[in-house]
Amino acid sequence: MNKILIITHTGDNFSIEKVTEYIDQNGCEVIRFNVDEYPLKNKLSTTFQDGKWTTTLETPDKKHRLDDIAAVWYRRAYNIGSGLREEMDEKFYGAAMGEIRNTLFGFLESIDVYSLGKPSVYRRLDSKEEQLKIADKIGLKIPETCVTNNPEEAKQFIVKHQNVVAKMQTGFAIYEDGVENVVFTNVVNEDKLEELDTLLYCPMQFQKKIEKKKELRVTVVGRDIFAFEIDSQQSDAAKIDWRKDGVNLIDKWVPTELPSDVEAKLLELLDVYHVDYGAIDIIVSPEDEYYFIEINAAGEFFWLDNLTEGNMISKSIADVLCDKAPRRSNEVLVQNA
Structure with missing residues (x-):
């Protein structure tokens, strides 16, 4: 039985369980590695x-061999x-965390099997x-931009x-009195x-504001494309950044179709990056022009998966992991003939 390693954490959402169900149906076994429980x-x-070479993962429940796994899903870290901080002298904590991260990410980079996501891919x-x-070079329309x-x-x-939006280039939040304040567009x-x-103290990305007829979230898994749209302008809070009112809009997304040329260019984008997963944000203008905004290497999909019959995004992820669907080969080394 082929073993699929899932890298995640104990607080991850139910998408892990859905993908696991489909992996089970494909006749494969799941090994779950919760990184928040490493190393304690x-x-x-x-x-x-x-x-x-042999690799073992010993969890509170079981000891697993990892050198014979068939694929990895690097979901979250x-x-x-x-x-750990509470268990050791503070003066050693920083050095220990450096070794922990280097060891874990070194292991993930060196796994010589198919991997749906890697730390180095996420960094890129x-x-x-x-x-x-890259989007501009392959022919996707992008907003005028200044970084x-x-x-x-x-x-x-x-x-x-005149009309410009400012945004951070990373997931950005400011913490005050234990409260997380996300920096939106x-x-x-x-x-x-x-x-x-x-x-002067912190660079930002500025873009010409694109008027929105609708916003799209396009999840690409392998060669499968799942496109959804929302009229974000129906909410005053969401007009600039739909995430500001994301909870109230969560059931307002509906499936949509992409123009064939846009689909082809999105697949080409994943070909360039050599990845099999991407959550892509697109703005459609009143003139029906499709503007590529960004691709998220590990963007969430669970709320859209619920809008498909049978959680088809989860099924697509499981099929790619189990080699039941086309995927972009990314093993570290060429296998011996």
Whole structure:
């Protein structure tokens, strides 16, 4: 029985269970590695001796061999080393966490089987600038964009385009008194030019504001495309960034069809990155022009999966992992003939 390793954490949502159900139906076994339980509860060991590499994962429930797995789904790596700070001298904590991360990510990078996501892939896809350059090169329409920490450059861009949105390039939140305050996309106009002087300390991405007929979330798994749309303009809070009112809009998404040329270019985008999963944000203008905004290497899909008959996004992920659907080969080494 082929074994599929899922890298996640104890607080992940029910999408793990849905994908696991389909993996079971495909006749494969799931090994779940909760990284927040590493290293205090999970023990990971890799050994080379007698000419062979072996890797074992020992969880509170079972000891698993990982050197003979068939595929990996690198889903999430949240809260690595949870609880460790309370267990050791503070002066050693930073060094220990560095070793823990290096060991875990080194293991994930070196696995010589098919992997749906890797730390290095996620890091590459963190570059919004590269995303936009590749999207533009393959023919996807993108907004006018400026990425800078130069206040004068930003001011000139805003004056030229008048309606501009500013956004961070990473998932960004500010914590005050234990409360998470997510930094959403916001409109910046000429009235706020003087506030841009602090840009010197932290670069931002500015884009010409695209009027929205609708917004799309397109989940691509292998060669399968699942497109959904929402009229984000029905909510005042969501007009600029639908995530601001995401909870109230969660049941307002509906399946949609993409133009064939847009579908082809999105698949080409995943070909360039050599990945089999991407959650893509698109704005459709009143003139029916499709603007690529970004691709998320591990973007959420569970709320859209619930809108498909039989959780088809989860099934597609399971089929790719179990080699039941076309996928882009990404083993570390070429297999011996």
